[in-house]
Amino acid sequence: MRSYRKITAVKMAPEGDLEASSEDDFGAGMLIRREGEYVALSFYSGAVELLLRLKAGDLLRVLGHLLPSDQERSARSVGTSHTTLWLTLHSDGTLAIRPTLTTDAAGSISLNFELAVPVREALNNWLKE
DSSP: OOOOEEEOEEEEOTTSOEEEEOSSTTOEEEEEEEETTEEEEEEEETTEEEEEEEEHHHHHHHHHHOOOOOOSSOOEEEEOSSEEEEEEEOTTSOEEEEEEEEEETTEEEEOOEEEOHHHHHHHHHHHHO
């Protein structure tokens, strides 16, 4: 069973970036900034950080098509075969988000986050701007 770090606080950074974090002592969170038609998503937990660069339109489209589910497995993905963002919308409105770096068939690295409803809504609104 996967363990998810809950992201509950969200704010706009001075440069127009979106910053979200956990309110616990683990120092987990994410920072998202625009790069033309792309968004750079930096996910961190302690000293570990994964940075994904995805098309903003693809991310917004997938978020718009998510249906609530109580399954543990990821419902949709955005990205490439090497860098993927797995997304699952739970029936309580939280969004499970798993940034993954796949090296090859031998393995991958993932961080597991769960975005609280206000953070998910802030992300959707920020992407639509």
